[in-house]
Every structure is written in structure tokens, then in C-alpha cells.
Amino acid sequence: MPGVYLVLTADEAYTMVAISEERLRVTMTRRDEVIGKRLFEVYTDDPSHPDAQGVAALRASLQEVVASGRTQRMSNVRYSLKRPDEDGGGFAEHYWDVINAPVLGADGKVRYIIHRAEDVTQLLQSQEHTRNRLRQSDERLNAALLASGTGTFYWELASNRLDMDVAMQRLVGLQGAAELTLDALLQRVHRDDRPGIIAQCERCADLGEDFEMQFRVQLSRAGLRWLFVKAQTFHDTDGRQSYLVGACMDITSHKRTEQALHRLNETLEQRVNEEVAARASAEAALRQSQKMEAVGQLTGGLAHDFNNLLAGIIGSLELIDLRVQQGRTGELARYLEAALGSASRATALTHRLLAFARQQTLDPSPTDVNGLVAGMMELLQRTTGPLVEFHNEADARLWLTLCDANQLENALLNLTLNARDAMPHGGRLTLATGNESLEQNAASRFGLAPGDYVTLRVSDTGTGIAPEKLSYVFDPFFTTKPLGEGTGLGLSMVYGFAKQSGGGVHIESSPGGTTVRLFLPRHFGEIRTSIVQNEAPCIPERRQGRTVLVVDDEPNVRMLVVEVMQELGHQVLAAACGAGALERLGEAREVDLLISDIGLAGGMNGRQLADAARRARPELKVLFITGYAEEAVLERSGLHLDYEVLVKPFSIQALEDKVQAMFEVN
Structure with a gap:
């Protein structure tokens, strides 16, 4: 759209979102200096600034556009352009006629404001110059100079005679007319605008008001032309209205x-x-x-x-x-x-x-990370070999964390092996623990929720990871090692374990080495310890003849568990779904152990089955066999475990040991 305009957002910020090339040229600014800026960062409304009054009026006009949804116009708004004046310093004063037009959304509210400005500095300067000349010479001559470059006229009220310059005659299509009168002019005016002009003329003649109006004239070839007329009423020596002197401007382009x-x-x-x-x-x-x-x-x-x-x-x-x-x-x-x-x-x-995928079955418990690291040091040192120098920097006041200790050991082993592989010719490997309290900004940097965390840091002095690969290191099957040396699942496993435990992982790397920090949430409880007997442990004999109910919707798994239980000498009942299992429970005189998958077909999961079975048999022991974690199902009751879990796939020996251990507990 041609013209000198800005497009602003219709809110308190009035952010500039679009600007015309003409506007940039006139104001001698660049697009990047204004787009995205608030309007009044550029148009300062500082009271001490020379443009403050005009800028304040501009703000009021914009507020009225938002409030009323109607176009607002302003005249003679001062805004100094960033352009050296004739003396080579400061800024040149400019004045503008402004149109602030609303852009409505589908809901009828103002969404944007189109701010269009026309530089009227020369016009004002010409008017000022004309006023100065009027004080020195003939009023009619001064009126002709009022709008130099536009049409001017002189209307004598007593005779109703119009005197127009050539420019004015061309504007209204009366050039070469034998007589110029108000009636002749009205014949050219569009019929819808005539009543308004007549009413204005009557007020000028009767009340001495000035004339200001926009109207249309009908031209034979050019069609409709919009004109803006402004005239001043002058009085004779007796104070009566005598004549009007004014100027006429073609505003057809403005209307378009x-x-x-x-x-x-x-x-x-x-x-x-x-x-x-x-x-x-x-x-x-x-x-x-x-x-x-x-x-x-x-x-x-x-x-x-x-x-x-x-x-x-x-x-x-x-x-x-x-x-x-x-x-x-x-x-x-x-x-x-x-x-x-x-x-x-x-x-x-x-x-x-x-x-x-954060779907593994975890067995979280209060964990002392310092103790876990100390217990693994011998294994880690044997694994990394003699070329790697170990440093252990343990925080003596380290908090506890709630996590699966076995999975944390696997994560530490993975990170240590990665560090070893990054130092093929040897180097220094540092294991450090610490406490960190993260506020919102710091937590967001690591992708964590604000709070207290226990950190485990593994740092090496190896080759480092290229910057373009650093963002992919936690992706599955991505590895920086040569083909055949690594599955690409080590770091992804560490990432998944940390996320599933409520924490996270952060990695930093450079050619001088890599640092991986594992964040685990702080635990405010205590470590549960078991009572150690002084006597030599007694290995109980296998007790046979128990009754076991096996529930699994996978026939091969169900067959395997049934046969293992029979090999142990137990009586076995089997079912493929929760409803069938409840029927077997109702028929059986005694059931000592329920072995069930968690994800069962038929609308009842393993935990729901266990809850229903225990309502009838409160002392029933429960062993869940599952391939992944379902947090809504695997809930803990009270402060102790009310079931045992065996993760699929499992060995026959692991199943036998788990069942035998459950029967040996009173």
C-alpha cells in the first residue's frame, strides 16, 4: 500500500509491525530500527522534549481509536525528523496531518492501527508566511498566498461573488466560465454534499464562522474529485461579516x-x-x-x-x-x-x-550416592584399566536421593566406560558428588523443575565431542564411537533413568574433555537398614506343597511359570485373565501365592486382580511379573511393599529364587 504509514498493535505497547518504504525514506530510518519497537520508544513523550505536546496528542488519539473503533484525525502534529537543519546541527522541525485508522478483528475489536501521516510542514510554513504578509499588505493578496500551490478563492458575502485563481478553477471544473458564483459552484458539487455546503455558508454569513469541509465535485472527464476547503471569515469596520478567503486542496488520493x-x-x-x-x-x-x-x-x-x-x-x-x-x-x-x-x-x-523410554520397572529406595560410588570404586578401576587416574571428590554433607540403586550403578558404569573410551592413551577421570538447590532460571537451563538435587558428576580429560554432535548424544543408537564399538544406548539409558527418577542429565564437552552431570531429586527420609544377625545365616529347606495361582494372557509365559512351579513341587492353578483368576480363587480351598502379569486382557489389570483377591484372602502373597512400569498400577501401600516384582524376561533360576524367598518370609 503506497503512502507514509505505520501499522501498530492495538495494545498499550503500540508495537510497530509494518512500515512503508516511503515512511522510511521520509524519516531517514531503517526498518530494523523500528519494527518490533514500541511506538513511544521512537516518539518520546518526555515532557521536556520539544515534541512532547504532539506526541501526547498522538497517544490520546491512538487510545480513542482503540476505545471507539473509529478513525481519528490529527492536524499539525509536531515531530522533528532526525535530519540536520540548515545550520548543520540539531533536527529539522516537521508537522504532520495524521489519520489513525482501526483494523478490526473477527470479534469486532480493534487488533491493529494504521497510522498514516502526511508532512504538512511546508503548508504550515506557507500559511505562517502568508499571515506575516497579510499584516503588511492587502488581505486579498495574502489570502491568495495562503495556500500557494493549491486553489484559492475569495467569496464576497454581499454580492455572492466568487473570485478563484486558475488552480481553483481547474479543481472545480469552472475554468473559462463567464461568471463565477456560489450557485455555479454548487452545480458542480455532488448532490449529496450540497446541503452541507449550503449550511456551512449560512453559518459563515450569519454567525461569522470559518469554513472547513470536505466535498465532492463532479467533473465531466475526471469523474468525482474530493476537495478539502478551508476558509476564514473576515469582518468590515462595523464588525459585520464581509468576505471569506480560503484555499482548496485535492484530497482524492487521500480518500482512495x-x-x-x-x-x-x-x-x-x-x-x-x-x-x-x-x-x-x-x-x-x-x-x-x-x-x-x-x-x-x-x-x-x-x-x-x-x-x-x-x-x-x-x-x-x-x-x-x-x-x-x-x-x-x-x-x-x-x-x-x-x-x-x-x-x-x-x-x-x-x-x-x-x-x-522411561518405561522400565524401577525399585526406588533412599540412596546414599557417596556410599554407592565408594562401593563401586574397585570395579570401576578394574574396568577402566591402569592408564586412567581416578579422583573421587565426595561432598561430606551429601543429601540422600530416592532412586533405584541398581540402575544408578548401571548409569555410573556406563558413564565411566564412555570416559575411558574417550581417553585411549590414558587420562584423569573425576567422580564428584554435590548438593544443588536450583531456582527457576537455573532449573530451566537444565530442563528441570525448581528444587533440591543430588548431583553426580563424571569428568574426563579425553578427546571431547564435536559441537554439532553434542545435541544428539542422548538419542538411541547414536554413538560417536567407530562402527561396531558401541550400541549407542548407553547415554540414552542414563537419560531415561534420570528422567524416570524425577531428575535429568546435562552434558558439556570441549576438545579438552567431557563432563556429564546426573541430577537426582533430594530425599528427606532416612535409609532403611536391615537387622544383621550375628549367627551364621541359616539356609532354610524348600517347602513344597503350596498352592500357586498363575495368571498371564501370554500362553507360552503362562506355561513356563506353571511348569517351574510344578518342578518346585507346588500345586498350580492357571488363568488367562482377571475374571478367570477370580473364579479359580473362589473354587480353591487355599491359595498361598498369586503370580500375575500386570497388563492383562479383559478389562482387569494385575493390580486390580490382586486387590480383589486380597479382599477375600488378606494374607495372599503377590508376585507381579512385568515387562515395563505402569505407575498408576504399581503403587506402594503404606511404608512397606505389599507385593514383589520380577521383570520380564527372567531366568528360571530367578523365578525359583524369588518364589522360594517369598514363601520363606512369614
Whole structure:
């Protein structure tokens, strides 16, 4: 849209969001100096500033636009341009006629204000010059000079005679007319504007008011032309109204601009909404593309690792089948060992994925991180080798934290191994603990909630991580190690464990080394200790003949658990869902142990089944077997555990030991 304009937000800030090139040229400013700035950061309303009065009027006009929703006009607003004056210093004074037009939203409220200004400095200067000349010479001559460069006229009230200069005649289409009168002029005025002009003329003649009006004239070729007329009434020596002297200005372009602003007002909201919708759609498509890329990397890494593991398992089982058919059973142990080894690595890979997804089953307890680190030092030193020099900086007043100690040990071992691999020729590895209380700003930097945290810091003097790779180190299957040296799940497991425990991880790296800080939330309780008996431990004999109810909707798992329980000499009941299990409980005279999956089909999960069973059998022991954590289900009752958990996949020996231990507890 041509013109000298600004687009402002309709709030107290009046932020400048758009500006015309003409406005930049006239004010000798750059777009980056104004866009995004508050209007009154540029137009200062400091009372001591020479422009303060005009700026205050501008503020009032903008407030009226927001309050009324109507266009506001201002005349002769002073604003000094940042341009040297003729003396080479200071700023040149300029005056502006201003139109502040509202842009309404769909709700009818003012959303933006279009601030259009016209430099009328020369006009005002000309008027001032004319007023000075009027004091020295003929009033009619001074009136002609009032609007130099525009049409001027002289209207004698007594004779109703009009005297127009050539410019004025051209504006109203009366050039070459034999006689110029008010009636001749009214014939050119648009019929809708005639009553207003007549009323104004009567007030000038009767009351001596000045004339100021906008009206349209109908021209034969040029069509409608908008004119702005301003005239002053002069009196004779007796004080009676004698004549008017005035000037006429073509404001057709101004009116066209107003119409354009009106059309913009009607369509701007729709165009803005369309642009926002298009941008949102593009951003959503980008996020989906990035998500699919991450999923592709994840599934590709999983497929690669599991294919290797499944090849070992399937190949070993096929060889076992072949050797059994051949009667060569003496070679089975080697193949069984290979299959079990691949299965164990698959189990470890699954646990790492669950850790990254924050879906692993955790057993949190109050933990002394200093004690845990001290207990692992011998293992860590043996693992890293003699080339790595260890430093342990433990905070003597370290708080407790609530976490799964076994998972914290795995995390520390992973971080230590990464540090060792970053120092192939040796170096220094520092383990440090500390307490940190994070306020809002500091917590936001680490992606944490404000609060107290126990920190475990692992620092090395190794090669460091390239800056472009640092943001990817917690992604699954991403590794900075050479191909075949690392699965890319170590740091992702540490990240998932920390997040699932209510904390987080922060990494910093440079060519001189890497520092990883593990944040774990502070625990205000005490460490639970068990009573140590002085006597030698007594290994109780296996007690058989118990009744066990096994519930799992996976037939193979259910069959495995049933057979293991039968091997232990227990009587076994089995069910595939919660409803079937409750029927078995109702039929059985006695049930000593419930072994159940947590995620069951049929609308009842394992915890709901256990709660229902214990209402009928309060002393019933419960063992949950699960592959991931469901926080809403795995709730603790009171201060003690009301169940035991065994994580899938598990070995037969682990199942036997867990069940036997539960039966040995009174």
C-alpha cells in the first residue's frame, strides 16, 4: 500500500509491525530500527522534549481509536525528523496531518492501527508566511498566498461573488466560465454534499464562522474529485461579516487511501488467519518429518541389533534340533550356551530401550550416592584399566536421593566406560558428588523443575565431542564411537533413568574433555537398614506343597511359570485373565501365592486382580511379573511393599529364587 504509514498493535505497547518504504525514506530510518519497537520508544513523550505536546496528542488519539473503533484525525502534529537543519546541527522541525485508522478483528475489536501521516510542514510554513504578509499588505493578496500551490478563492458575502485563481478553477471544473458564483459552484458539487455546503455558508454569513469541509465535485472527464476547503471569515469596520478567503486542496488520493484501508480492514484478519494456518501446517509437517526420521533411526538400530541376536538364538535352536535327530546330544551344551547368551544380550538391549523410554520397572529406595560410588570404586578401576587416574571428590554433607540403586550403578558404569573410551592413551577421570538447590532460571537451563538435587558428576580429560554432535548424544543408537564399538544406548539409558527418577542429565564437552552431570531429586527420609544377625545365616529347606495361582494372557509365559512351579513341587492353578483368576480363587480351598502379569486382557489389570483377591484372602502373597512400569498400577501401600516384582524376561533360576524367598518370609 503506497503512502507514509505505520501499522501498530492495538495494545498499550503500540508495537510497530509494518512500515512503508516511503515512511522510511521520509524519516531517514531503517526498518530494523523500528519494527518490533514500541511506538513511544521512537516518539518520546518526555515532557521536556520539544515534541512532547504532539506526541501526547498522538497517544490520546491512538487510545480513542482503540476505545471507539473509529478513525481519528490529527492536524499539525509536531515531530522533528532526525535530519540536520540548515545550520548543520540539531533536527529539522516537521508537522504532520495524521489519520489513525482501526483494523478490526473477527470479534469486532480493534487488533491493529494504521497510522498514516502526511508532512504538512511546508503548508504550515506557507500559511505562517502568508499571515506575516497579510499584516503588511492587502488581505486579498495574502489570502491568495495562503495556500500557494493549491486553489484559492475569495467569496464576497454581499454580492455572492466568487473570485478563484486558475488552480481553483481547474479543481472545480469552472475554468473559462463567464461568471463565477456560489450557485455555479454548487452545480458542480455532488448532490449529496450540497446541503452541507449550503449550511456551512449560512453559518459563515450569519454567525461569522470559518469554513472547513470536505466535498465532492463532479467533473465531466475526471469523474468525482474530493476537495478539502478551508476558509476564514473576515469582518468590515462595523464588525459585520464581509468576505471569506480560503484555499482548496485535492484530497482524492487521500480518500482512495482511506477506501483502501477500509478494504484492508475487511480482509486483513482473514489473510492473517490464512497465513498463520499455512505456517502452522508447514511446522507440523516439519515436526512430523523429524519424528519419522527419529523413528526410522530407532527402528533401524533395533532391527540391526535384534537380527544379530535372533540369528544366534534361532541358529543355535536349529542346531540343537538337528543334533537331537542325529543322536549327537553331547554337543547340545555349547549350542544352549550360545542361545542363552544371545537371549541375555537381547534382554539387556530391551532394558536399555525401556530406560530410554522411561518405561522400565524401577525399585526406588533412599540412596546414599557417596556410599554407592565408594562401593563401586574397585570395579570401576578394574574396568577402566591402569592408564586412567581416578579422583573421587565426595561432598561430606551429601543429601540422600530416592532412586533405584541398581540402575544408578548401571548409569555410573556406563558413564565411566564412555570416559575411558574417550581417553585411549590414558587420562584423569573425576567422580564428584554435590548438593544443588536450583531456582527457576537455573532449573530451566537444565530442563528441570525448581528444587533440591543430588548431583553426580563424571569428568574426563579425553578427546571431547564435536559441537554439532553434542545435541544428539542422548538419542538411541547414536554413538560417536567407530562402527561396531558401541550400541549407542548407553547415554540414552542414563537419560531415561534420570528422567524416570524425577531428575535429568546435562552434558558439556570441549576438545579438552567431557563432563556429564546426573541430577537426582533430594530425599528427606532416612535409609532403611536391615537387622544383621550375628549367627551364621541359616539356609532354610524348600517347602513344597503350596498352592500357586498363575495368571498371564501370554500362553507360552503362562506355561513356563506353571511348569517351574510344578518342578518346585507346588500345586498350580492357571488363568488367562482377571475374571478367570477370580473364579479359580473362589473354587480353591487355599491359595498361598498369586503370580500375575500386570497388563492383562479383559478389562482387569494385575493390580486390580490382586486387590480383589486380597479382599477375600488378606494374607495372599503377590508376585507381579512385568515387562515395563505402569505407575498408576504399581503403587506402594503404606511404608512397606505389599507385593514383589520380577521383570520380564527372567531366568528360571530367578523365578525359583524369588518364589522360594517369598514363601520363606512369614
